[in-house]
Amino acid sequence: MRLVMKFGGVSVADGKGFRKVGTIVHKYHERGDQIAVVTSAMHSVTNSLIDAASQAGRGRKDHVRRYVDDLTERHRKACEDAIENREILDKIQHVVTSTCDDLRNILLGIAHIGELTPRSRDYVIGFGERLAAPVLQGVFEDMGMKAKALTGGEAGIVTDDNFGAAQPLMNMTTLQVRQNLGPIMEDGTIPIVSGFIAQTQESIQTTIGRGGSDYTASIIGASIRSDEVLVWKDVDGLMTANPKIVKNAKMIDSISFPEAMELAHFGAEIIHPKALECAAKYQLPFRVKSLADPDRPGSTIVSEVKVKDGDVVKAITNIDDVDLITVCGASMVGTPRLPAKVLQILTDEDIDVLMISQSSSEESITLAIPKESGSRAQNALELSLLGSKQVREVNIETALSIVAVVGAGMKGTPGVAARVFATMAKENINIRAIAQGSSELNISCIIKKKDAAKAVNALHDDFELGV
Amino acid sequence: MPDLRIILVGFGVVARSFAEIVESDGESLARRYGLKPKIVGIADSRGAAIAQTGIDLKKALGSKKDNGDLSGLDGIYHEGMTGAQVIKEADCDVVVESTPTEITAAEPGLTHLKTAMMKGRHVVCTNKGPLALAMPALIELAHHNEVVLKFSGTVGGGTPVLDFAKKCLEGSEVRSIKGILNGTCNYILTRMANESATMKDALADAQRLGYAEADPTYDVEGLDTACKLVITSNHVLGTGLSIKDIDIRGITDISVEDVKEALSQGETIKLIGGVAGGKAKVSPERVKLTHPLNVSGTFNAICFDTFPSGEVTLVGKGAGGPETATSVIRDLLEIRRAYAR
Structure with missing residues (x-):
């Protein structure tokens, strides 16, 4: 070899x-x-x-x-x-x-x-x-x-x-x-x-x-x-959840490049997304191996993973400490340049945007920003947008977390989102914002930081990912 | 009209033919196309000459003929200076690379091309080696450095095979390519078919007539055909092939009996380089006597199977100094047009 x-x-x-x-x-x-x-x-x-x-x-x-x-x-x-x-x-x-x-x-x-x-x-x-x-x-x-x-x-x-x-x-x-x-x-x-x-x-x-x-x-x-x-x-390999949060988290045997990239974006930076992108392009299999236990097979990351029936979700991940910024104003309706402007302002400030959601009423745009740049983002947006008539206010909400469920099996499987929301509801956790990419590889929810561990554990149990 | 300053790296048959055209037809090139080539550097395997004001081509050609090198260009000749050094030191617009083809590491051609593009020079290359080995990398480098890399002369000599397929067939989908791309092999196979000559005799004649090199391995083993196939396939079909990806079988094990048997069935044997479905190979194949690919002597022929237009076949001389030198002119014109100032 x-x-x-x-x-x-x-x-x-x-x-x-x-x-x-x-x-x-x-x-x-x-x-x-x-x-x-x-x-x-x-x-x-x-x-x-x-x-x-x-x-x-x-x-x-x-x-x-x-x-x-x-x-x-x-x-x-x-x-x-x-x-x-x-x-x-x-x-x-x-x-x-x-x-x-x-x-x-x-x-x-x-x-x-x-x-x-x-x-x-x-x-x-x-x-x-x-x-x-x-x-x-x-x-x-x-x-x-x-x-x-x-x-x-x-x-x-x-x-x-x-x-x-x-x-x-x-x-x-x-x-x-x-x-x-x-x-x-x-x-x-x-x-x-x-x-x-x-x-x-x-x-x-x-x-x-x-x-x-x-x-x-x-x-x-x-x-x-x-x-x-x-x-x-x-680490032993790629895990179904952060083992520090979920006691019975288990190692993932095999995962596809797109799934691994989702995990990488969501903080589980075991392997850098750029490396995965390159490997995916050249169909180069990766294997995460444990230094402590070199004989363990580890997790493989490959081009194609067969999705087993009922195996919809591969892992639950979370990013702690995000801020949620909401730009709102009724006259934003029908002003297509505004979202671009909002993102441009943040780009100019070199601020990373983790998640974006906008309701179809166009009344507000919600952005998840890492905590360390939250107030800087709010400042920049206020300074640039508040005089513009289109924007009424720029709100910030702190002490939040992103929780995401990731898995290729979610694609075309109805009811995954419902299961996520039902689980959250059962645990009495309020969801502040939601995003799902059309690739259907992940569903991300923003919740209060204090609820994050509870949410990750509950989802991990509900999708039966543990050992 | 500004001069187009050129460095010739390699001063063999092709470069000398080109120099002769510039020397004798320079005025006509300027009048007809607005092309004013000025040779500011020439390098061969022994040394190099540099003159930013332009090299006296008559003297250069004479020196090469009399001494076998450029030492006759006294004052501007540097013995032992390499092509890469000239490219680094002389200021120019275009580097014309025509050193002999070598296909294991494609050197020194590959280094010449890399150095030229790094220095922001456009490149005309008639040397098949670097392209056969590293075409995707060289094209990437040309893009990165925003220069033009042209190589019309590598396939078909004076017959514009590459641009014909890429430009004139635009709108049709080229599905596969089959070609007779080596004149020496085709001469040998034609003699075997028409006169029942043996391989050995036909090859000896080809050498005597100057069609084949003293060491004919490169032709008869199919390597030359493979180089041209790689370049054509990558250019026309967008494949990313290297010569190392190709199955190659030459004509050395073809006997007069094989050819006779084919003839009795209305067919003949030709060395064909073909690519279809991303797979490329070089091997002797039977061709119907009535097919346009059945060309004789040193002629080349290439057949593009296009959709919906069907087969289109281009026939012409495949090699030769003056012929290939015209391809260099063609490439220079394109560079001149792309960068008219």
Whole structure:
């Protein structure tokens, strides 16, 4: 089998983690599989780099020096804990130190000018992955495997120059990755690709957005035509509900890409939606595997899942802490530009809209907004719309949650919504707003936050999802 | 009318024929089409010449003929300079890539095309290798860099196969394509059918007449046909094929007896590149003697099965320096029109 294995920041949080990754990969390697590994940065490193970049942009050289010293030390320590062979250890620590020296120079350069451009920011925040890959290479070599660390760009991933969220040129990427990784893998070497980072055609480093390592795994998998992408997580797999809320939540064996994307949008960010979209396009099966229990089969995400009779709902998810903003005014009727204007105002403010509903009377538009940007959204809308005669008021309601039921089996099955509402009614929970996409993959309700746990549990029981 | 500044990467038969046309017919091109090509760089496998004011083509052609390289262009010649370096260093509007076809990694052509488009140059490519291997990627790169990538000369030589299918058949749905795309193979098979010549003798004659290369593998094993099939299928049917996706069988195991048996049934054997339902293959196939595809000698023929118009067959010479050079002119005109300033 040809496999891509992706390890997130939690799996490589420390030397022990790196070693564990080695043990897992070794097992598949022994079995005769051809493996490409994609790694994230060590846990929390990317966030710290983002912070360091902005500190440097403000000219804080002392901060930069301290930061890079700590980062070097952390990676050198991880090497010491994970690599036994003295020679390999020296080699990898040397790589770590010189990479960190590069980073220090760049950050000091930024601090010196006092300006952080998107391009230099992308260069800085990719260092976490660039440091993690060589450490893994050392661990693999220490365990007797042949391995080679590569940046995303070196692997062949080429993107546009939209720094911060660059888009891969997929045709060129698949061609180059196949050319670069194919021969190495045939030879029994394990390529270790730094996730999250890529480069433009001019070889300038870019990043492909948050959750980028999953995306990298998808891209590599699609390019080398792997049989499966294994995503190793600190959870057992995809669950029917958040196990912290629902005691008897159970692992989902198999789920389709559209369903998994719905789950991903609803906070269960096990795998980034962009990665799933790419995988779906290239019909590349994903499997979520448990780091704690590597022998468990995990959950598979595949193109087509047969819906069993009566198996209408796959999972119940919830997003806590949303605000509901209602823009109302009788004269909104027949003013088609207003909804566009409302969304434009929020887009300009960079505010994420989770859910939209408008009654057909057009008397009001209701928007669900994450709590942290709720009052900012209200402010922006009031400032822009209140003088306009069309809008009477902009209301905000806080301390709410979105609860969603997700499942491909809902499509064309009458009565699912009725069941959801009946369950809510039985629990005496008031529904503030509802949305169902015409794909019928999910029904979302907005309820009071204090009722959320109760609602999720009741729905989980009613659709008999538990063990 | 501004000059169209051109770099020639590869200075073989096609590029030299093109240079001759520019040298002798330049005025007519300007008068008839408003096209004023100015060659500002030429690279072959040994070195390169760059002159932003324009290279003396007579001198370049003479040097190539006498010395086998461009060293006669003293002052502007750089021994050992590569095509990629010229593309990076010389300022131009269009890069014409005509290095020899190579299909395992398609180099150095692929690097030439990537570098040219990255630098924002339009590209005319007569080298089949890069397109046969990486056509979807190259088209993506052209879009990304907002440049025109033309490759009329890769299929049919001077016969405008690709644009005919794409432009003239618009409105009809092309359902499948079948073609005789390699002149050498068709010459050999024609000699076998008409004169009962053996494969070996026919091939030797083809080499003597200059139709076939000293190493004919690439033709008789069907690889050249496969390259052209990939390019035609991707261009006309929108498939995303690479030469690695194709089943290829050449004509090496065809005997005079096979051909005779076919003839006795009113058919003949031709090397056919065909694509239908997204599946492409190259293999010797029987063709009815009365079918328009049954062309003789070094001719090429390509048959588009269209709906609702039925079969449309285009016949013409498939290769040759001057013929392919006219396709370069065609492509340059299109670039000139798209970017008239």
